């Protein structure tokens with residue numbers, strides 16, 4: 391029986407929650423590289439290639455078809471963006487959507503970026519456009535990694551979240567095909583109130599799927615109607631604990647997004663395990679500034695607008711009018727977000743604000759204030 395058939399036919403087994411030590415995983419994907427200066431260049435540029443998606447749901451109740459709403463940057467503008475990413479020596483260009491396969495120039499763009507020695511990942515949706523030939527072609531072009539979304543450990547959980555019957559099976563088939571052509575896969579999952587209990591089962595499923603990495607997005611509400619899905623302070627701390635313990639028993643990298651305070655949690659656990667006082671831990675005293683919204687990370691949307699985070703709807707400008715490096719290094723939005731002294735509340739008083747600083751996207755979503763305290767942090771200053 392294949393892994394896919396096995397996962398579809400049986401519930402995820404209960405995991406061993408034994409007290410094993412952490413492996414090298416469990417770090418934030420946006421931690422600074424040693425010796426890097428993220429004021430000069432981002433460590434990751436994420437480009438939303440398109441908002442278009444022609445995902446036809448099997449269920450008549452669900453409609454997942456998003457049309458292009460604004461002008462997308464042209465192929466020539468895309469090549470110019472890639473040239474800038476290459477010139478800045480950005481370590482990773484993450485291509486995402488919508489459905490990137492809705493762009494007819496996807497393959498030429500990837501080919502162009504590979505010729506510029508830009509390392510890329512591509513996040514795909516499990517649409518019928520993703521066939522075996524497409525995955526083989528992406529591998530042959532030189533793509534570094536494929537990303538897929540999986541929001542639940544079982545077909546029932548994931549399909550309910552995505553509102554597309556069969557999307558769990560289809561996602562697993564894509565992962566299997568990537569393995570066949572030896573193209574590494576990472577899985578993205580949004581953790582919100584409705585699926586915090588699924589973190590441990592997800593770790594088991596991802597182990598069986600032999601993924602290269604798991605990127606856990608901590609939910610940021612887009613509007614007041616979504617606030618109930620945001621984790622509370624206590625739920626966030628419990629999720630950190632589950633991820634921290636779980637990452638010690640898996641072989642793949644576990645990363646978090648929009649949860650810079652997970653670094654604080656890790657450091658607290660390391661202090662506890664080494665019987666060192668938290669603020670006397672070398673990792674706290676000598677740590678470089680942590681990467682956060684605007685600090686090492688850039689999001690470029692389908693029309694070329696440049697944001698400090700995918701979840702922070704404030705643009706610094708447009709790459710079709712201004713150089714990416716200028717927007718990243720000199721715009722008032724990116725500059726002020728790097729000033730730790732602007733933080734308010736507990737984040738202002740926090741001794742590890744340089745490592746963390748809280749999710750500016752979540753603070754803005756909840757309070758309308760870019761510099762307000764992170765709403766989901768349990769740290770008592």
Ligand code: SF4
Pocket residue numbers: 650651654736737738740741742743744746747748749763764767768769
């Ligand atoms: S108080 Fe703010 S800066 Fe300190 S750990 Fe929490 S979120 Fe991070």
